[in-house]
Amino acid sequence: MENPINKRDLINKTDMNIVIVGHVDHGKSTVIGRLLADTHSLPIGKLEQVKETCRRNSKPFEYAFLLDALKDEQSQGITIDAARCFFQTELRNYIIIDAPGHIEFLKNMITGAARAEAALLVIDASEGVRENSKRHGYMLSMLGIKQICVLVNKMDLVNYNERPFKRIEREYRRFLRKIDIEPAGFVPVSASEGENIANHSDKMQWYEGKNVLEMLDSFQKEELPEDKPFRMPVQDVYKFTKNNDRRRIIAGTIESGRLSVGDEIIFYPSGKRTKVKTIEAFNSGIPKTLSAGWACGFTVTEQIYVKRGEIACLAREPKPKVTGRVLVNLFWLGKKPFVKDKTYTLKLGTARVDVQLENVSSVLDASNLDKIKKDYIERYEVAECILSMDRHIAFDLMADNAITSRFVIVDEYEISGGGIIMQDLEDHTSWVRNKVLMRNYKWIGSDISAETRAAKYNQKATLVLVTGEKESPRKEIARTLEKQLFHDGRLVYYLGIGSLLYGVDADIVTNDMVPYNRREHIRRLTEVSHIMMEAGMILIVSAIELNQDDLDVIYTGIPPERILTIWVGKDKENDLPAAVKLSGSEGIENSVKIIKELMTKQGILSYNGNNNRGF
Numbered sequence: 001m002e003n004p005i006n007k008r009d010l011i012n013k014t015d016m017n018i019v020i021v022g023h024v025d026h027g028k029s030t031v032i033g034r035l036l037a038d039t040h041s042l043p044i045g046k047l048e049q050v051k052e053t054c055r056r057n058s059k060p061f062e063y064a065f066l067l068d069a070l071k072d073e074q075s076q077g078i079t080i081d082a083a084r085c086f087f088q089t090e091l092r093n094y095i096i097i098d099a100p101g102h103i104e105f106l107k108n109m110i111t112g113a114a115r116a117e118a119a120l121l122v123i124d125a126s127e128g129v130r131e132n133s134k135r136h137g138y139m140l141s142m143l144g145i146k147q148i149c150v151l152v153n154k155m156d157l158v159n160y161n162e163r164p165f166k167r168i169e170r171e172y173r174r175f176l177r178k179i180d181i182e183p184a185g186f187v188p189v190s191a192s193e194g195e196n197i198a199n200h201s202d203k204m205q206w207y208e209g210k211n212v213l214e215m216l217d218s219f220q221k222e223e224l225p226e227d228k229p230f231r232m233p234v235q236d237v238y239k240f241t242k243n244n245d246r247r248r249i250i251a252g253t254i255e256s257g258r259l260s261v262g263d264e265i266i267f268y269p270s271g272k273r274t275k276v277k278t279i280e281a282f283n284s285g286i287p288k289t290l291s292a293g294w295a296c297g298f299t300v301t302e303q304i305y306v307k308r309g310e311i312a313c314l315a316r317e318p319k320p321k322v323t324g325r326v327l328v329n330l331f332w333l334g335k336k337p338f339v340k341d342k343t344y345t346l347k348l349g350t351a352r353v354d355v356q357l358e359n360v361s362s363v364l365d366a367s368n369l370d371k372i373k374k375d376y377i378e379r380y381e382v383a384e385c386i387l388s389m390d391r392h393i394a395f396d397l398m399a400d401n402a403i404t405s406r407f408v409i410v411d412e413y414e415i416s417g418g419g420i421i422m423q424d425l426e427d428h429t430s431w432v433r434n435k436v437l438m439r440n441y442k443w444i445g446s447d448i449s450a451e452t453r454a455a456k457y458n459q460k461a462t463l464v465l466v467t468g469e470k471e472s473p474r475k476e477i478a479r480t481l482e483k484q485l486f487h488d489g490r491l492v493y494y495l496g497i498g499s500l501l502y503g504v505d506a507d508i509v510t511n512d513m514v515p516y517n518r519r520e521h522i523r524r525l526t527e528v529s530h531i532m533m534e535a536g537m538i539l540i541v542s543a544i545e546l547n548q549d550d551l552d553v554i555y556t557g558i559p560p561e562r563i564l565t566i567w568v569g570k571d572k573e574n575d576l577p578a579a580v581k582l583s584g585s586e587g588i589e590n591s592v593k594i595i596k597e598l599m600t601k602q603g604i605l606s607y608n609g610n611n612n613r614g615f
């Protein structure tokens with residue numbers, strides 16, 4: 001049996017995504033079933049078939065069963081997601097997203113899996129406003145869904161009386177006002193009886209407003225955010241290796257704005273810059289311009305190293321924010337509360353970073369908007385809090401671009417919360433990051449690409465950081481490593497951190513009056529290392545007891561995946577992230593052997609055209 005809505009109709013007419021929300025059992029699925037039936041959007045014979053099945057099993061017919069019957073059918077076609085249903089009016093096609101359960105719905109909404117332009121919020125006339133009626137309303141406001149129509153359902157249970165309807169309307173309007181939502185309207189309906197869904201019920205003559213379908217048709221179509229600045233989170237970087245094809249395609253989905261051939265692009269958070277050479281889109285050939293909503297790839301004129309998680313932006317448009325500390329509005333769903341001193345994963349666009357809860361400014365119970373004072377966040381609570389990440393990411397603020405301000409938090413593989421970024425805050429590497437952004441922006445690229453260099457020297461330019469306790473033999477290990485690699489024919493250099501002090505660092509005065517400016521010293525070491533690595537070198541640096549702050553500065557200037565950190569010292573339990581921890585008693589030769597083995601394993605000592613170590 002064929003579904004009367006085919007793909008072509010969907011393309012020719014304007015579509016609108018609607019989400020339906022509300023407390024358990026208030027009648028969401030029944031409303032959808034009715035909408036499908038009354039707009040003749042069901043496959044021919046479907047309604048009769050489901051009714052017949054109910055009769056045979058002596059089960060009362062429910063409109064909600066239609067959805068299950070459709071799901072079974074649709075799950076065979078790969079294009080349709082089981083939670084979506086389609087129906088149409090004269091004006092447009094609707095895609096309505098049902099919430100199978102409270103948690104699933106919230107997860108879908110937060111992750112953006114269910115992106116809706118408008119919402120129907122269902123309240124049972126006999127039960128009245130319940131916690132989830134409010135929670136869902138709050139979520140809609142938090143996610144920026146402004147077009148909301150409230151259906152007061154099951155009016156048959158209150159004898160189609162105006163009073164209970166008005167009471168619910170008054171109470172819920174008051175709530176919506178607090179969260180800044182002006183509803184499109186309140187419609188008294190009976191989904192199971194089909195009153196005021198597609199008709200004008202003669203059982204409720206006192207109601208003179210629109211029915212549900214008319215309400216839907218009165219919603220404004222939200223334009224794709226084409227007029228906002230261009231944002232494309234980098235999904236992947238593909239490299240062609242055949243026939244000396246040097247092209248690299250940067251792929252992703254355009255979230256907002258538009259991209260044209262010749263545009264100057266800057267990737268954030270790295271600040272790297274290049275120009276669009278060609279645009280390629282699936283099924284659409286080689287367009288000159290593409291806009292929001294397209295999954296596409298583009299090639300660039302200068303071969304720069306960018307990776308998944310960065311956001312491509314246009315040089316001439318407003319920049320996104322870049323930092324590792326943010327003020328957010330967050331909704332928590334996890335069974336375990338969101339607590340301080342625990343590491344979670346934050347996902348925004350295609351970026352994934354470690355994140356910690358730094359401070360809770362305020363907690364709200366979303367079902368009654370009461371403020372609670374505490375420093376952790378429990379299930380179903382909404383909080384304003386500060387998050388601090390282990391690396392910086394690029395994003396926009398909610399007020400500027402909702403899509404690229406939305407994130408989720410993962411706790412042990414489970415999506416446990418999500419929200420939107422309200423403000424970017426300074427973090428402890430902001431000072432160096434701004435310098436690195438400028439360095440990358442102004443960097444004068446060589447005509448010899450990083451790949452060509454790596455192929456010639458048969459090695460991947462890498463910073464080997466040998467650090468550890470004062471008494472440890474880290475220097476000897478570093479120097480012996482240099483000697484051995486050199487005699488193996490490698491392009492390698494050993495740089496003692498002290499070598500910078502009187503040359504590169506000569507202007508950083510250190511005396512009794514001025515404390516040693518460690519962070520600037522580390523920044524300069526990073527810049528020198530960066531230059532030598534650009535030259536294709538394996539650079540070995542030894543330094544006493546680098547700490548996490550130092551590493552954060554170094555990671556800001558050089559991608560962490562191009563750094564190999566070795567710790568030498570008795571205290572092997574420290575939390576410095578090192579690829580290898582040596583106690584120092586292994587012996588120099590043996591230590592060097594261990595490091596060389598690791599370098600071989602990581603592909604540093606060979607070049608196979610693979611770009612996974614950072615070109």
Ligand code: GTP
Nearest residue numbers: 024025026027028029030064153154190191192193
């Ligand atoms: P969940 O998906 O479990 O959250 O429920 P839901 O909101 O989808 O509710 P559903 O549509 O499954 O309806 C719940 C019950 O309410 C069913 O038994 C319906 O038959 C009944 N119901 C729905 N609409 C009406 C109505 O207008 N009048 C009456 N009397 N019952 C209704």
Ligand code: MG
Nearest residue numbers: 028029099100
């Ligand atoms: Mg349901």
